[in-house]
Amino acid sequence: MSVISTLISFEHVRKHFDGGRGMPPVLAVDDVSLKVAYGEFLAIVGASGSGKTTLLRLANRLIAPDSGRIAIDGADIANVDAIALRRSIGTVFQSGGLFPHMTVADNIGITPKLSGWPAPQIAARVDELMMLVQLDPVAHRNRLPNQLSGGQRQRVSVARALAARPRIVLMDEPFGALDPLTRDALGEDYRRLHRDLGLTTIMITHDMAEAVLLADRIAVMREGRIVAQGTATELAHVDDSDVDALLQTPRRQADRLRELLPRNAAS
């Protein structure tokens, strides 16, 4: 990766949490510096507790850093209105985070509604988004989240994140709770949306295979620090036992699958 203009940058960001009664404080994000380019799909991979979710929550100011600077388009987000910032960024949560008392349409249209779009425009946008995430608007528009399958819920969640035409989408283990088939289909569909809509995406996952398949670039986190970052190929050359271990799984899976599913039965 050479000189590409940066959209999101983390500069020496540090964040700790109080450890609870009698416990030492936990340093969740420890001096992290990271750049995400326009149109890039970055995956952040790491074990649970490595600080990747904290990093994501810092990006849309759900929490504030202790020190360091987070900038979008070069402007420190600390100086931007947090509400406006969040409305301009799409977010997809692990379990969907859909509002259980709102219909699919109301869930998808929530950010435009908060931003004061006129109702007909919201309705049109909702239908457009449902088509985009391949949900039939007529059949699903008025359903409640608990009337949908897990995959459908996550499609709604993606549609909701895209509703207000954000440039940036943050995803926290978006496909983690889905069965492998649904997960693959949804991942591919999102990858296409990312490309077609010119989005910049940060996706958190603990699944290296998913990261390798979907992302342009991967950052590996451990104990609040970024220990390696680069394309899958670049990571393969990193001399770090953890990174190596993370890459072992998809490699082993790939080898095994190749063995079991030969392209040409005759060979």
Place this chain on the structure above:
Amino acid sequence: MNSWSDPRWGDALTHLPDYLGNHVRVSLAALGLGLLISLPLALLARHRPGVRGALLGFASIVQTVPGLALLALFYPLLLVLAAVTARWLGFSFSAFGFLPAMLALALYSMLPVLRNTITGLQGIDPAILEAAQAVGMTPRQSLRMVELPLALPVIMAGIRTAAVWVIGTATLSTPIGQTSLGNYIFAGLQTQNWVFVLFGCAASAVLALIVDQVLALIETGAQRRSGLRMTVGVIGVALLIAAAVMPSLSRARQSYVVGAKTFTEQYILAALLTQRLQAAGLPATTREGLGSSVIFNALESGDIDVYVDYSGTLWTNQMHRTDIKPRGELLADLKAALSKQHVTLLGELGFENAYALVMPRTRAEALGIHSIADLAAHAGEMSIAGDYEIFSRPEWATLSKAYGLRFRAQRQMQPDFMYAAVAAGEVDLIAGYTSDGLIAKYDLVVLDDPKHAIPPYDAVVLLAPKRENDSALRKALTPLLGKIDIVMMREANLRASIGQSAADVAKWLWESIYTGHAAR
């Protein structure tokens, strides 16, 4: 007699619009006020554990105060407050009836609403709250669009609990002057009219169930986003409000209010006064079942216009006198003292309803007890029963001191049950009332008071300060003065205690007075 053809059912039914309307009105107002206070407090407290603990603690303590006591406490509190505002702000308000009842009930409704609102809001999945933030909701939008709708079922459950509590407890607001379905229960208990008691209980239970179901409709309607349920529920609430407001709108505003304390004789006399006023063309209503300390203040402040009290009671309770004077002298002094407070003592009815020590005739004769002086030697082995106030009244202290009385045990009970209790030997003697018809019925004897330690208790008609110069009122009531002797009153009380309605007995009383008068 078939219990359903009992005329008292019909009698009970005629009071229903008034009692029910007032009951619904005070309950809804209390619930509304309670919600208005509790909901914002709950919202304020939800992120502040300290405030939350203090609030729930306070509401729990309020809940442990018996409903009757809570209602009773608001009356003196508001009296003081009314005096303060009159003095400093130049306006006063009635500390009687609606206001204290509503405030006490509102306080009573707070705990379930506070607790359920707080737990409902705290029970929301944190992931949902974070999603609300992440899609760009302000804290206020998150509350309105996400938190409150999600907590609504729990909050509504609290509101329903509060509604049922308030409607049940509102029956206890009768003694502080708020008409309610409790009027049936208090009147029924006093006059041994079990039809009234049953009717009052059933009516308030049915009302509570209906309100609960209407609120349940709104709750499930909101939950299932069913417009129909919501609409039906809201219409139900609107109907209740209409039912509460309609009867009071149609009633004449400027009518005389006749007060009555909480015992049979008072119900009869109030009915008699009301009938006389109506016969004279003056619109009149009764406020029954008022606490004996509430009623005088209610007269003084003009919340009621007229009632019958007893000279000895006024002497000791209102004038705070402990000395005892002969009957005539005491009356004259009392009249003068009352007129300083602009309360008019119109005159005596002609009989005395004194406290008296009463025991079964056969027992008294066997022990050779004729007077309280004879009793003193036996008191140590005897138990005595009295009404709820006698043992804490100054007269009791005077009486015990004068004769050196010390009983083995003192019990308090519902006045109308005392006579049966002493006749059955449950207690050895009772502090009864000389005008009670049950004395003759159970063959009881009134012990003499040779030392005149018990003050005279002439029944007197009192008029409110604002009726001081009301000649129409005086003219309507004067024919009663001096016309009711103890024999007539005992007979009247007896008739009421065996099931005749107060209104019927009052009619009988008037006919007796009239025929007696005509014969003379």
